[in-house]
Amino acid sequence: MRAAGTERLRGEGGGLLLANHQSFLDPIVLGLPLERSITFLARDSLFRLPGFGRYLRAMKTLPIARDAPATAVMRAALAAIERGELVGLFPEGTRTADGSLGPLKPGFVTLARRSGRPVYPVGIAGAFECLPRSRKLPIPGPGRVRVVFGAPIPPERLNAAGGAAEIVVLVSERIAAAHAAAVRWRETGEEPSDVDATAEPG
Template sequence: MLRLSAAPYLGVRAVGQEQIRPDQGGLLLSNHQSFLDPVVLGLPLDRSITFLARDSLFRVPLFGRYLKAMKTLPIARNAPATAVMRDALAALERGELVGLFPEGTRTADGSLGDLKPGFVTLARRGKTPIYPVGIAGAFECLPRSRRIPLPSPGRVCVVFGEPIPTEEIAAAGGAAGIVSLVTERIAAAHALAVSWRETGEEPGGVDAIGSKG
């Protein structure tokens, strides 16, 4: 249903999703543009994504209902995240995709903010590839400043970057090294998505799931 409605309305285009292996789990780490991000990340994939999100988002009208329907794991800001991390690691071990927005909050201007190190535990212990993702255009459809969370039609580009294998994650060293590595890869994917949206030049191997335009 979302493919038939949301994809054309938001003008979603995606490239690189064929790199996600269908036979194993993976950690999807993306920049955070708007409440639409879980939707536009899931639209190009034939697999479901278990997202981690702040518990306060579950109180947002309609969006909170969507999160519950997608079996999103709530993270309480003032409570230990041990149980959530355990559930997320279990999902990875079962071969599922786990999605997280490591900036921790939506961008105020469309740019990529600093990544929080909360994802490092999953990166280290998950023993699965990290898939860096860049989103451009979701901010314009539904910016953080909009009081009523109703999206405008737009053109959203999603770039799934080259996977980061477990060996490269281990070689990055401590938490700071892993954060730096992932920041670099998400920034590269985001830059490609921005360029694609602005110029119309596809990064290559595009899979258009909405109408052209």
């Protein structure tokens, strides 16, 4: 596994990490290259899986109940960001079925707006090949994983984007750019340049 753009998260201060969701390996490949810990959000049903629930708690993961108000977890996530922590979220809402980036759900928009902190778009490539959604046992196979941490989106840029739909488009474009850079890096072996990592499509 290799990562690019980690220098963008070396400073202090909270923020929201939004990444494409390739596999159960994603929290690990996001956290390993950083010198800071990440508090993740995940659906509560995953906490009931034998062994995996313990792993999620060890990773400081906050449960999200799909059929219950998200007020409590929203407060917990905002409190973590205010303490200067990074909060990680996979806005597709579920793991990809084929390795591609799917449409983003708008649930992250309120958290991004209320936090008043930067949003960090992240692209992951190769985790799907190591541990695809279709694999019955969650045992990863060998492979090459590349992670690209894109340029942060400042809160002023989010506010200027407009409504929730416009923010979803903006963040989708940024994650797509980081994902494309990670895919190229994995396929060609050429590490992303600063231009690739900070691309602002659209």
